[in-house]
Amino acid sequence: MEASISDPNNPNCGDAYGAAFQGEVDILMKFYKREPTSSSNIWGDTIFHVLALKSHTKAIMELLNLSMPINGLKEKNSNGNTALHEAVRVGALEIAKKMVQKEESLVHDINHIGETPLYWAAAFGQTKMFQFLARKTRSDNIYDTRGLRRNDGSTILHAAVIGEFYGLALEIMGYYPDLAFARDKDGITALHLLVHSPSSFRSGTDYSDINLLYTSFIPLALFKLMIYFCIPWNAYKSTQMDDLEDPCELQKNREPGFPFFGKIYKEKQKHNLALDLAKLLIKTESMSMKGGYYIGNRGEPFHASNIGPSATTNTISDTLMLATRHGTVEVVEEILKECPWAIEFVDENKKNIFHLAAEFCKIRVLVFLKSKGFITAKMIANVDNKENTALHLAAKYVDHRQNKIHISAYKMAVETIWFKKVKEVYSQVNLPQFTNCDGKTANELFDETHKHLKHESVKxxxxxxxxxxxxxxxxxxxxxxxxxxxxxxxxxxxxxxxxxxxxxxxxxxxxxxxxxxxxxxxxxxxxxxxxxxxxxxxxxxxxxxxxxxxxxxxxxxxxxxxxxxxxxxxxxxxxxxxxxxxxxxxxxxxxxxxxxxxxxxxxxxxxxxxxxxxxxx
Incomplete structure (x- = not known):
């Protein structure tokens, strides 16, 4: 339906916005010939911004074929975004190609917070768009990170991980491997961000045997788990940027048609891609770190302080601590496989990985540590800054530990068995009965902190x-x-x-x-x-x-x-x-x-x- 305008021969900004929204070429032509770079709304969007956002390819192609003022496509809206940014947001690849052909320097334009179109491609999971822009912005200098970071230090790899576009993140790693070490202004790496999302791994979802118990209807969860294990994992591998396929398109082509099964399929692909990304990031960091120095692709050492702020924090050892708190056993296994020395690490409270597993009741982590023999007598004897052993931490009841269980008696049973399981580890070595800084043994602490829960359980x-x-x-x-x-x-x-x-x-x-x-x-x-x-x-x-x-x-x-x-x-x-x-x-x-x-x-x-x-x- 053709937009209603005030004057057919002299459309104003409001008319132009409506025409751009609907893709009405005739009205846009008249407006463009008179005011090619004028804003069409209160946000400062030109007609090219609106057309790109609505993916009106035919209309924008016709306008781009007309003569244009110098830097006409470089006009920015109130947020500093060009029309190319908007085309990238919605994945309008043909529009983006035409814009870049018309104004090649667009690929380097940044908005008010320093985001390039390439950054937006990563942030919005537009894989094909990313491939196109990466080829246009690639540099012979692999240490040239212009356009890969925004003002707060967050990189395109950070953006892909935050959006949970793990297939794209793997592609980014294939093209910019040194981004594995990059940190934002808070010193956060992409690996740290990934581990901060436990639901990206199977151990943090209802498809794990532990979380399965907390679902609203267990028979349905068991049925979904059976389907989950029957669905094949479509392995995704990439070597060079020019040869990359779009993992999102691969997924769309192979996922089951029925929505119920399709959702489970997507979850499994996400979990496997996240694990592949975690393995790659862990391996990259572990292989590249020697004596406090990172070794780049050209074999040139550069100190950790040169890769971003707070380089001494959020290291792979900190990531191990975070993965243990979340119970992400897949990451714990991979880190200890690649960096076995990380088992000796303690956090700012002098807690080692055994302390954290005991404190946060992470069953799978404890089972893994015991099965692989990682728990040594030294770890068992260690105490934190309040002189608590791991047994004290297991004995102390805190609400967040069993917040998924709503039946008090079941919660009390889980607390009891967890205390006994940790105590079994202590029974393997001959140690005296420790008291913490409050003078309490682990048994006394258990009885004291579980009084209310025990009373509720009896009721x-x-x-x-x-x-x-x-x-x-x-x-x-x-x-x-x-x-x-x-x-x-x-x-x-x-x-x-x-x-x-x-x-x-x-x-x-x-x-x-x-x-x-x-x-x-x-x-x-x-x-x-x-x-x-x-x-x-x-x-x-x-x-x-x-x-x-x-x-x-x-x-x-x-x-x-x-x-x-x-x-x-x-x-x-x-x-x-x-x-x-x-x-x-x-x-x-x-x-x-x-x-x-x-x-x-x-x-x-x-x-x-x-x-x-x-x-x-």
Whole structure:
């Protein structure tokens, strides 16, 4: 639809903006011939800014074929962005090529915060645009970083990592490998930024066995996990910039069409690309650092102080500490593989990697350290600046450690087993019982900091036991009554059940008796939990075990009650159903059984996983 204008022969700025928004060439031509570089809105955008932002390729091509004032395309809006910046933002590659052909120096123009079009290509994940601009801006001097940084020191590699465009970040590393060492004004490297995003790795998402337990519906999470492992990883490799393919396009071409599977596919590709990028950054830094000096591509040493501010912080050892806090075990493994000396590092609070794993309850990190023999007697004996051992840190309860668990009793059980697991490490060496600067042992600190949580856990256990006992009593009453009010009734003369001579009646009694038996099991487990002494050690094995017994017998009693009801229907109707009735009955039964199984998995899976950790991890 053609834009409505005030004067067809003399359009004003507002008319030009509307025409640029819609791509109306005729109106734009008239405006351009009169005011080629005038702003069309309050933000200072020219018609080229608007056309590029809306990707009106045909309109902008026609205008660019006209004669233009010198530096006409270099006009900037209120943010200092040229029209090329806007074309880069939306990935309008043909428009960008035409603009650069018309005004080649555009590729070097910066906005008010020092961002070049190349920086924007990295920040917005425009891979093909990045390849084009990189070829236009490439320099024979590999140390020439003009256009690769903005005013705050952030590089194009930082920008790609912040946007989670890890495929593009790998390309950037292939072209500018020394950016692995570059730091922004706060001394942050790209690797540090990457590790600050634990959700970019599988260990930080619901696709890990630990985080799976905290999802809202575990059966669905298990289904997604199965799909996740079945999806192949499309390995992406690159060597030279000129030969690079677009990993985003590869992903779009190969991802499943169904949105549910497509989302899982994208997550897996992101996790693998992030891990590949982390490996490359770690390997680059570890291979290039010798005696405090980095070795560039030409073999020329340059000191860390020459690559940006705060070069003595956020090193690979600091990254190891950060990865441990987040529980990003993939990064921890890779750093210790490439830089085994980093295991000796301590942070500003004199905490080593074992301290941090214990403090933040990072199960996978501890399991990895134990399996590879990284935990030495020296690490175990070390204390932080408050004289806390790793066992003290594991003993001290802090809210952030178990913030994903909302059931107090389960939280108390996890805290108890974590304390015992860390204590097992200490049992391997003969050490005296340490006290911290407050004069407390680890056991005393555990009891003191867990008082409130233990009180809340006792309340929850008693409430859950009460609920279980009430429901199981109702189910038991129903099945006990059914044992004497048999389907079909009794013979008036003999007093025996009418269906006494059929095989279906004993089956009915078997189902009903099984339901009654499991109800008694639920009552027994619930009563045992309710009248427990609630010692701290009870939360380690006995309460989780009673929870499994009560929950399992509860579900089994419900299932057998349903099967007894179905058997009773078969008895009183003599199994004479129409095809439709059979289909409906079978569908209802299957739906009920599946519902019970799914709900059982959702409720009981965390406890079974807890026992796996107790006995096998």
């Amino acid at each position: 929850w256990i008693k409430s859950a036991a009460n609920t279980n006992m009430v429901i199981s009593t109702l189910i038991a009453t129903m099945n006990f009554t059914a044992a004497f009010a048999v389907p079909g009734g009794y013979h008036q003369n003999t007093g025996l059940p009418i269906f006494a001579n059929t095989i279906a009646l004993p089956i009915f009694y078997a189902y009903s008796a099984a339901a009654l038996f499991f109800c008694v099991g639920t009552l027994a487990a619930s009563l045992s939990a309710y009248f427990s002494r609630f010692n701290t050690n009870d939360f380690y094995i006995f309460f989780p075990l009673k929870y499994i017994l009560a929950g399992t017998t509860h579900f089994l009693s419900a299932i057998y009650s349903v099967t007894a009801f179905v058997q009773a229907l078969i008895l009183v109707t003599n199994g004479e159903f129409t095809t439709l009735q059979w289909c409906l009955a079978l569908s209802a039964t299957i739906f009920a059984m599946i519902s019970f199984i799914v709900l059982y998995m959702d409720i009981m899976f965390p406890v079974f996983r807890y026992f796996v950790f107790v006995f096998f991890d």
